[in-house]
Amino acid sequence: MVYYIGLILDEKRLEQIKGTPLEEKVQSLFGGQLKMLVVEVPEDKANEILKAFDRARIDSRGFLEDLPVAFKRALFEEVAKAKSLDVIDKVLERLPEIQEAAKKEDEYIPPPEIEV
Amino acid sequence: MALLKMPPPHGGELVYRVVKKKDFAESMAAGAIEYELKPTTTPDGVPIRHVYREIMSVCYGFFSPVEGSMTQNELESVLKERRLENGWVFPYPILFDISEEDLKALDVKEGDRLLLKLKGQPFAVMDVEEIYKIDPEDVATRTFGTPEKNPEVVRKPFDAKHPGWLIYRCMNPYVIAGKWTIINEPKFKEPYDRFWLPPAECRAMIKNVKKWRTCIAHQTRNVPHVGHEMLMKCAAFTGDVEPCHGILVNAIIGAKRRGDYPDEAILEGHEAVNKYGYIKPSRHMVTFTLWDMRYGNPIESLLHGIIRQNMGCTHHMFGRDHAAVGDYYDMYATQILWTKGIPSFGFDAPPNEVDKGLKILPQNMAEFWYCPVCGEIAYSESCGHTKEKQKFSGSFIRGMVAEGIFPPKVIFRPEVYKVIVKWWKVFGYPFVNKKYLEIKNKELEVDVPPMEIPKA
Numbered sequence: 201m202v203y204y205i206g207l208i209l210d211e212k213r214l215e216q217i218k219g220t221p222l223e224e225k226v227q228s229l230f231g232g233q234l235k236m237l238v239v240e241v242p243e244d245k246a247n248e249i250l251k252a253f254d255r256a257r258i259d260s261r262g263f264l265e266d267l268p269v270a271f272k273r274a275l276f277e278e279v280a281k282a283k284s285l286d287v288i289d290k291v292l293e294r295l296p297e298i299q300e301a302a303k304k305e306d307e308y309i310p311p312p313e314i315e316v
Numbered sequence: 317m318a319l320l321k322m323p324p325p326h327g328g329e330l331v332y333r334v335v336k337k338k339d340f341a342e343s344m345a346a347g348a349i350e351y352e353l354k355p356t357t358t359p360d361g362v363p364i365r366h367v368y369r370e371i372m373s374v375c376y377g378f379f380s381p382v383e384g385s386m387t388q389n390e391l392e393s394v395l396k397e398r399r400l401e402n403g404w405v406f407p408y409p410i411l412f413d414i415s416e417e418d419l420k421a422l423d424v425k426e427g428d429r430l431l432l433k434l435k436g437q438p439f440a441v442m443d444v445e446e447i448y449k450i451d452p453e454d455v456a457t458r459t460f461g462t463p464e465k466n467p468e469v470v471r472k473p474f475d476a477k478h479p480g481w482l483i484y485r486c487m488n489p490y491v492i493a494g495k496w497t498i499i500n501e502p503k504f505k506e507p508y509d510r511f512w513l514p515p516a517e518c519r520a521m522i523k524n525v526k527k528w529r530t531c532i533a534h535q536t537r538n539v540p541h542v543g544h545e546m547l548m549k550c551a552a553f554t555g556d557v558e559p560c561h562g563i564l565v566n567a568i569i570g571a572k573r574r575g576d577y578p579d580e581a582i583l584e585g586h587e588a589v590n591k592y593g594y595i596k597p598s599r600h601m602v603t604f605t606l607w608d609m610r611y612g613n614p615i616e617s618l619l620h621g622i623i624r625q626n627m628g629c630t631h632h633m634f635g636r637d638h639a640a641v642g643d644y645y646d647m648y649a650t651q652i653l654w655t656k657g658i659p660s661f662g663f664d665a666p667p668n669e670v671d672k673g674l675k676i677l678p679q680n681m682a683e684f685w686y687c688p689v690c691g692e693i694a695y696s697e698s699c700g701h702t703k704e705k706q707k708f709s710g711s712f713i714r715g716m717v718a719e720g721i722f723p724p725k726v727i728f729r730p731e732v733y734k735v736i737v738k739w740w741k742v743f744g745y746p747f748v749n750k751k752y753l754e755i756k757n758k759e760l761e762v763d764v765p766p767m768e769i770p771k772a
Binding site: 206230233234261266309312315 | 574575706712719
């Protein structure tokens, strides 16, 4: 069984993959208002991720959700670096470092710099 | 078709156990045994409930006809049949629990009066009717049900990962039963003060100010995304000869599970929906009830029905996975209850069709999703493009928020998202976490004015 992780692309991320083969894989959601790359995750790797992060879960669409921001950031970094979606092993190699960063996320996540 | 009108309070009359006259309040408290209220905490010290919220909801009539902490017979009746001893439907044990150590120190007995203090100030009195022992784990399990005893809707045994089960499990082993009376009204802090509308005032507001003949309640523990907004708009098309005149948003305010949004953002997020015209304010009103949410899906829906009937609503919308967490219950458990009943929980018929049941009318709703073919937000029972649907997944949206990505307006209205960020900047976190629960427990939603109690 294959599961998925959705990587939402804001303008900064779209800029980073501009001109690469990844551009063709970008999916449009919500009438084109949201762009996303979908990374496939084999079952054994999905289980490894679920084990590493206790709040992570698989939703009704088969997507791994409630993953730490640090995980999503590392995943995008590897995707952008490799210009490929086949990077889950690379991310899992970085698991200890990601887990360490994720621990801090229980206490603090920097808010976006927007005017409220 | 007969025109609907505001239903009576559950149990016939609204409970109102608040003493406004200062000298009378002081005389009620004189000589009473003092006790400072404490939170319920997990074994590792995280506050997950504060009984002051239940005292407030009982005394201001949200939980009418309940008047205080339940006796042992009443507790058994609620656990067995979801009925109070007088026969009226009520879903949850309301208990004033106390540790053996505190009970010994108080040296209290039946017939005594307790002066309950909050933040060091007199808050309420309690007339002791009975003191008895409970097995908290047994109460927790019987409150929510088991797959063996409630096979219609319970899918797996409840455990410590379920926040509502954990609340009852973490209660102290002794219960003091008796009626509560507030003698020193707490003052709500911002932003809670502008959303506080107890049942008697809410009924008057609906009838005399808003002039809504029909009103549908929207339960929330969320900052509203556009899917919630569509649910409110579409559910409000029910009514009688015309759509409901009003939508009453009633947020549940109290300790919540980690990952939910802070209460302040929930209230102001819903307020932004009407403030910026997505549903005009003449048709939409935001209020709250103090209650540490138990996430009990069908059981919680009964409490929601009671609260909102007491507040004067004619209808209540119920979605899939209503007030649920995890997959302990069937995702349609609430809708099953309100469509045909759940016999093992004491309902051979829907709660609004049983003797001494509710008078509020259920409006069960399916899902809303974005359909790229229709080019709009669609109702799942209308839209035929099920393959193309794009769901408003709560966890997907939380992930987007946590990454700091400004959501498109088809997911969050920009003004609503800015409310999330406003409170994110205050708490350093967009969701409920341990730190938020600790701050909330320390500060609460209220301050209590100083009050001198004369010696007996």
